[in-house]
Amino acid sequence: MRRIVYALIIASTLVSCAESYSVQGSSSVSALDGSKLYLKAIKDNEFKNIDSCEVVHGQFRFAGLLDTVRMANLFMDDESIMPIVLEKGEIGIKIDNASQTVFGTPLNEKLYKFIDFHNRLDNQMNELSHKQSQMLLDGIEEELINVQLSSEAAEIARREDSLVTNFIVDNFDNVLGPGIFMMITSGYRYPILTPQIEHIMSKATAKFKNDPYVKDYYQIATENQARQTGLSEVGQLPPPSEEQSQDSLPNDSMQPSVQSRLSVQPQAPLTNVPEADEKAD
DSSP: OOOHHHHHHHHHHHHHHHEEEEEEEEEEOGGGGGEEEEEEEEEEEEEEEEEEEBBBBBEEEEEEEEESOEEEEEEEEEEEEEEEEEOEEEEEEEEOOHHHHHHHHHHHHHHHHHHHHHHHHHHHHHHHHHHHHHHHHHTTOHHHHHHHHHHHHHHHHHHHHHHHHHHHHTTTSHHHHHHHHHHHHHTTTSOOOOOHHHHHHOOOOOOTTSSSHHHHHHHHHHHHHHHHHHHHHHSSSSOOHHHHHHHHOOOOOOOOOOOOOOOOOEEEEEEEEOHHHHHHH
C-alpha cells in the first residue's frame, strides 16, 4: 500500500512540475471549417503528431502538458500551415485569407515579428517585377532598367540575409535559433554549406551546435562538401556555386509568405550527396 502511495506522490509531483500550453485559434478561411488540424513537431527528422482538434465555426483549441519548450507546426492533413512555439501561457492563432499569425507568448511574438519583417522584404522583391514592367512602359532602356533593378534586388537580398543571420545568432540558445536554421535549410535537396551557414556556425554557441538537427545537418553538409570537392578535383562533379547554394526554397500558399530561403515544409531525412550526383558527367 505504501508503495502505491509513494508512486502516486511521485506522479503528482512530476505532473505539477510540468508546464502546460493552451492554444486558442480563430479562422475566417472557409476551407478550414470542419477540417481537422494537427500540431506536429520534428522528431527523428520527421514530423510527429502532438495534438489534434477540429475547426468548428471558425474556432479551434489545443491544450496539453509541456515537458519542454519546442518549435512545432500547425498542419491540415499533410499540409503545413504555419510554425508555432509551444511554450507556457495562452497562445493565440489568427488565420485569414491575407495572413496567419501567432501571438500571446514571448517567443511566438518574437517569431512572428521576424516573419513580418521577412515578408516585407519578400514583398519588396516581388514588387521589382511590377516596377520593371512600369519602367518599360515609361520608355526606359532595358539595359538601364536591369542595372537599377539588379542593384535593388541585391540590396534586398543582403538585408534578408542579414535579418535571418542576426535572428538566428540572437536566438542561439532558445528554440527559435535552431527552428529558423531548419527552415532555411529544409528546402535544399541535401545538406550543403553556404557562406551564410558557415558564418552562422562560426559564431554558434555550444548549445546551438549540439541541437540534434543542427548537429546532423552540419556534419552531413561538411561531409558532402568534402566529397564534392574531391570529386571536382578529379573532374567528376563541380562544387555548387554560391548562386546554386542560395536557390529559393519552396513556399506553400497556406503558410506565411516566408519565401526566399525560408520554408516550413516537412523536413526530409538528412542524407549525403545522392549517388546519381557522384556519377554525373
